[in-house]
Amino acid sequence: MTTDQRSRVIGYLCALGAGSVWGTTGPLSTKLYAEGAAITGIGFWRLILGTAGLALWAVLFQRDVFKVDRKGLLLMGGLGGAMVALFEVAYQFGIAGAGVAGAAALLYTAPVMVALVAKPLLGERLTPLRFALAVVVMIGAALTVTGKSGAATPSAIALPSLVAGITGGLLAAVSYATTTVLARWTVPRYGSYRMLFWEALGGVVILAVVLPLAGHAPAPPPTSAAWLYVLALAAGGVVLANFLFFAGVRRIEATLTAVAATIEPVIGALLAFLLLSQGLTLLGWVGLLMVVGGVAAGYLREGRDSVVAVQPEP
Numbered sequence: 001m002t003t004d005q006r007s008r009v010i011g012y013l014c015a016l017g018a019g020s021v022w023g024t025t026g027p028l029s030t031k032l033y034a035e036g037a038a039i040t041g042i043g044f045w046r047l048i049l050g051t052a053g054l055a056l057w058a059v060l061f062q063r064d065v066f067k068v069d070r071k072g073l074l075l076m077g078g079l080g081g082a083m084v085a086l087f088e089v090a091y092q093f094g095i096a097g098a099g100v101a102g103a104a105a106l107l108y109t110a111p112v113m114v115a116l117v118a119k120p121l122l123g124e125r126l127t128p129l130r131f132a133l134a135v136v137v138m139i140g141a142a143l144t145v146t147g148k149s150g151a152a153t154p155s156a157i158a159l160p161s162l163v164a165g166i167t168g169g170l171l172a173a174v175s176y177a178t179t180t181v182l183a184r185w186t187v188p189r190y191g192s193y194r195m196l197f198w199e200a201l202g203g204v205v206i207l208a209v210v211l212p213l214a215g216h217a218p219a220p221p222p223t224s225a226a227w228l229y230v231l232a233l234a235a236g237g238v239v240l241a242n243f244l245f246f247a248g249v250r251r252i253e254a255t256l257t258a259v260a261a262t263i264e265p266v267i268g269a270l271l272a273f274l275l276l277s278q279g280l281t282l283l284g285w286v287g288l289l290m291v292v293g294g295v296a297a298g299y300l301r302e303g304r305d306s307v308v309a310v311q312p313e314p
Contacts, residue, residue, distance in 0.1 A: 010251060011250065011251025012260050014247040015249075015257045018241045018261050019267065020267045021237065022237055022267075024268075027268070027276060028232055032233075037222060037226045038219045039095070040089075041211075041218035041220070043207070044218040045221060045234075046233040047088070047234070049230060051197070054196060054197045055201075062193060064194075068190065072186070072190050072194070075185075076194070076198035076199050077202035080182055080186075080198065080199035081203045081205065083175040084200065090168040090171035091107065091168065091169070091172040093171075094107070094165050094168035095165070097166070097168060105141065105142035106170055106172070108138050108265065111137060113173060114134070117177070117181060133297060137262045138262070140286075140288070141266075142287065143284060144266060144284055144290075144291060147282070147286075180257060184253070187250050192242075195246060196242045196243065266292060
């Protein structure tokens with residue numbers, strides 16, 4: 001295996017790692033709901049803790065993170081922060097309106113969105129195999145998250161609430177897809193740490209302004225256990241997973257990074273089964289196999305092809 005091929009395989013594994021860490025979000029959030037934490041405040045507080053940790057590390061070891069030009073500030077803190085804030089709010093609407101399974105299924109239309117926009121925006125190839133891989137993994141993810149035993153059917157949800165949920169889920173997917181494409185351009189130029197810090201900080205600022213105006217001022221977690229769960233969400237979902245994700249984006253194309261990260265619902269489903277006794281129906285297990293198969297196919301392709309060289313990080 002050549003150095004370039006090895007780097008691309010590492011990038012794919014980083015994307016898989018990011019999706020795996022993100023897969024812990026569902027069980028941790030479920031524990032938070034049981035502690036009485038407000039849904040609208042969870043994303044805000046985990047972003048604050050994650051941003052504080054990133055800022056402390058930067059002050060101690062990497063102060064150049066605070067140095068950014070106007071273009072980088074607008075892209076990372078402005079556009080990136082807006083996408084983070086949009087995701088945190090829209091996904092909650094998706095969960096409330098379409099249920100956890102429905103919202104997650106809508107979120108994983110993001111790989112197809114990335115596949116469609118990566119060519120005109122980034123010049124990446126949109127081969128039939130690559131698009132088919134994104135579609136297969138998307139369908140598999142949808143079957144996995146909607147195939148939970150005892151999950152509510154769409155017909156059991158009121159139409160206005162369902163429409164709001166579908167809109168929220170799709171907006172969450174748009175924010176995820178946009179962040180993927182944005183990271184592909186900004187990480188090689190500014191570095192993953194700078195991208196992550198300014199994106200998270202921008203999200204905190206936007207949420208701090210928008211949530212109170214919308215009548216949903218973020219209430220702090222009500223118990224010490226809830227704070228521990230929020231801290232785990234911040235350390236995992238905000239910091240570790242994003243570092244892995246950006247490391248993947250730096251080495252492989254945005255489409256393949258997004259496809260690999262869809263291992264998230266598989267990890268979430270397995271953790272829910274092991275920790276929360278939430279089983280899967282037959283269709284759910286079929287979807288699980290489709291996601292694993294699609295990700296494995298992408299991994300094998302990365303081991304055989306060498307298309308894009310690793311982009312150095314400043």
